Amino acid sequence: KAGVTQTPRYLIKTRGQQVTLSCSPISGHRSVSWYQQTPGQGLQFLFEYFSETQRNKGNFPGRFSGRQFSNSRSEMNVSTLELGDSALYLCASSLAAGIGLAGANVLTFGAGSRLTVL
Amino acid sequence: AQKITQTQPGMFVQEKEAVTLDCTYDTSDPSYGLFWYKQPSSGEMIFLIYQGSYDQQNATEGRYSLNFQKARKSANLVISASQLGDSAMYFCAMREGSTNAGKSTFGDGTTLTVKP
Numbered sequence: 001k002a003g004v005t006q007t008p009r010y011l012i013k014t015r016g017q018q019v020t021l022s023c024s025p026i027s028g029h030r031s032v033s034w035y036q037q038t039p040g041q042g043l044q045f046l047f048e049y050f051s052e053t054q055r056n057k058g059n060f061p062g063r064f065s066g067r068q069f070s071n072s073r074s075e076m077n078v079s080t081l082e083l084g085d086s087a088l089y090l091c092a093s094s095l096a097a098g099i100g101l102a103g104a105n106v107l108t109f110g111a112g113s114r115l116t117v118l
Numbered sequence: 119a120q121k122i123t124q125t126q127p128g129m130f131v132q133e134k135e136a137v138t139l140d141c142t143y144d145t146s147d148p149s150y151g152l153f154w155y156k157q158p159s160s161g162e163m164i165f166l167i168y169q170g171s172y173d174q175q176n177a178t179e180g181r182y183s184l185n186f187q188k189a190r191k192s193a194n195l196v197i198s199a200s201q202l203g204d205s206a207m208y209f210c211a212m213r214e215g216s217t218n219a220g221k222s223t224f225g226d227g228t229t230l231t232v233k234p
Binding site: 031033049090096109112114 | 151153155160162163164165168209213220221222223224225226227
């Protein structure tokens with residue numbers, strides 16, 4: 001069973017550029033969520049998509065956006081990059097059938113996309 | 119608002135001994151799930167154990183057990199018989215059932231170092 005695949009794994013951008021990160025969830029998982037991980041801020045929730053609909057969004061500026069396709073694959077985009085956007089971006093998928101079903105809400109993470117903004 | 123607090127930035131344990139990693143949470147939602155994840159130096163997050171707010175018994179998964187004290191809003195992870203491979207960052211997380219759909223909130227993590 002293939003895991004969560006994130007591409008690219010590493011990338012370097014300069015301030016002002018934009019970047020698109022991709023995430024392919026586990027087959028059958030309809031929920032995809034994104035997290036930003038930095039040494040100073042820890043793991044911060046960006047947004048979550050379920051069946052192509054954004055259900056929740058974290059406290060990030062509008063430069064951060066995402067979408068989910070009909071095959072559950074998801075992309076996130078960061079426009080006008082700033083130095084502070086340097087981070088490990090983690091994607092996670094789950095069945096997300098409801099909190100009562102433990103296994104359905106377990107997050108399976110990808111290896112992450114490490115973004116460096118110069 | 120949901121919040122997770124891990125007060126131990128770093129912990130040391132001798133190989134083969136047990137260790138407890140602390141986690142307290144705050145939520146007004148009666149339905150929620152608590153999770154522990156492990157992040158080795160390689161970076162990939164690995165699920166360890168889950169506890170539901172309505173579960174009567176503490177969860178166990180092999181060497182991992184969760185000491186769930188609902189009244190105190192704590193969900194401590196106990197690792198028995200520590201191994202060198204347990205050295206990693208450990209995150210406590212919460213997911214609310216009826217609000218904040220799809221959102222998991224993570225604590226700041228605890229770095230565990232197992233000494234030989």
